[in-house]
Amino acid sequence: MTVTRAWLALLLLSAASTGLAASGAHGAVFVVLVLSLAGAKAHVILSRYLGLSAAPPIRAGFDLALGVVLVLFAVLAIAA
Amino acid sequence: MTDQATDRPSALDQLPGELMMWVLIVSELLVFGAGLAAFLAVRITDPAGFAEAQGHLHRAGAGVNTIVLVTSGWLAALAVQAAEAGRPGRLRALVAGAIALGAVFLVLKGAEYADLAHAGITFETHAFFTFSYLLTGFHAAHVMAGMILLAVVAVPASPRAVETGAAFWHMVDLVWVLLFPVVYLL
Numbered sequence: 563m564t565v566t567r568a569w570l571a572l573l574l575l576s577a578a579s580t581g582l583a584a585s586g587a588h589g590a591v592f593v594v595l596v597l598s599l600a601g602a603k604a605h606v607i608l609s610r611y612l613g614l615s616a617a618p619p620i621r622a623g624f625d626l627a628l629g630v631v632l633v634l635f636a637v638l639a640i641a642a
Numbered sequence: 643m644t645d646q647a648t649d650r651p652s653a654l655d656q657l658p659g660e661l662m663m664w665v666l667i668v669s670e671l672l673v674f675g676a677g678l679a680a681f682l683a684v685r686i687t688d689p690a691g692f693a694e695a696q697g698h699l700h701r702a703g704a705g706v707n708t709i710v711l712v713t714s715g716w717l718a719a720l721a722v723q724a725a726e727a728g729r730p731g732r733l734r735a736l737v738a739g740a741i742a743l744g745a746v747f748l749v750l751k752g753a754e755y756a757d758l759a760h761a762g763i764t765f766e767t768h769a770f771f772t773f774s775y776l777l778t779g780f781h782a783a784h785v786m787a788g789m790i791l792l793a794v795v796a797v798p799a800s801p802r803a804v805e806t807g808a809a810f811w812h813m814v815d816l817v818w819v820l821l822f823p824v825v826y827l828l
Binding site for chain 1: 653654656657658659667675679682683685686689692701705709710712713715716718719720723727746807809810812815816819822823824826827828
C-alpha cells in the first residue's frame with residue numbers, strides 16, 4: 563500500500579465513522595464499531611505513515627497494545 | 643556469545659527513523675491513553691451529564707478536522723519521499739501544505755473554543771469540559787509544536803531531519819484518531 567492509498571483508506575474510514583455517528587446509532591454495537599474504525603485508522607497510520615510495515619514484529623506489538631487500550635475504552639464506554 | 647550473534651540486528655534496528663522519536667511517540671500515546679481512559683471512567687458516574695455536555699461540541703467540525711489532519715499527514719509522508727529523492731523544492735511545498743492544514747485544524751478548533759466561551763462554558767462547568775479542554779488543548783499544543791518542527795526540518799531538508807519531523811506529525815495524527823471518537827462520538 564502506498565502512502566496515497568493509505569490516505570484514501572483513512573478518508574474512507576473517517577467517512578465511515580462520521581456516517582455511523584450521523585446515523586444516530588448508539589449502544590454497545592455503536593461503541594464497538596466506532597472504536598474498531600479508530601483502531602483501523604491507527605493501524606494504517608502506524609503501518610504506512612510511520613513506516614512500521616517495514617518492521618512487522620514491532621507493528622504487531624503496537625497493534626496488540628492498541629487493541630488492549632481500545633478494548634478498555636469499549637468496556638468503560640459500554641459500562642456508562 | 644559468537645560474533646555472528648552480536649552482529650544479528652535487533653528488533654529495534656528495524657524501527658524507521660530516530661529511536662528517541664519512537665520513545666516520544668509511545669510516551670505521548672500512554673499519556674493520552676491514560677487521559678482518555680480517565681475521561682471514560684468519570685463518564686460512568688454521570689452519563690447523562692456527559693451526553694448533554696458533548697452536545698455543545700462541534701462534532702461536524704471535529705469530523706472535518708480528522709480529514710484535515712490525515713490529509714496533512716499524507717503530505718508529510720510525501721515530503722519524506724521527496725527528501726529521500728533529493729527534491730528539496732517539492733519537499734518544501736509539501737511541508738508548507740502540511741503546515742497550512744495544521745493551521746486549518748487550529749482555526750476550526752479555535753472556533754469551537756470561542757463558541758464554548760461565548761456560551762459561558764469553562765473548565766469548571768462540568769467534568770466533561772475539564773477533560774475535553776485538557777485533552778483537546780494538549781493535543782492542539784502538539785499541533786502547534788508539530789507545525790514549528792516541520793518548518794524547522796524543511797530548511798536543511800535532509801531526509802533524516804524530515805523523517806523525524808514527519809514522525810512527530812504522524813504521532814499528532816495518531817492521537818487525534820483515538821481522541822476524536824472518545825470525546826466527540828461515544
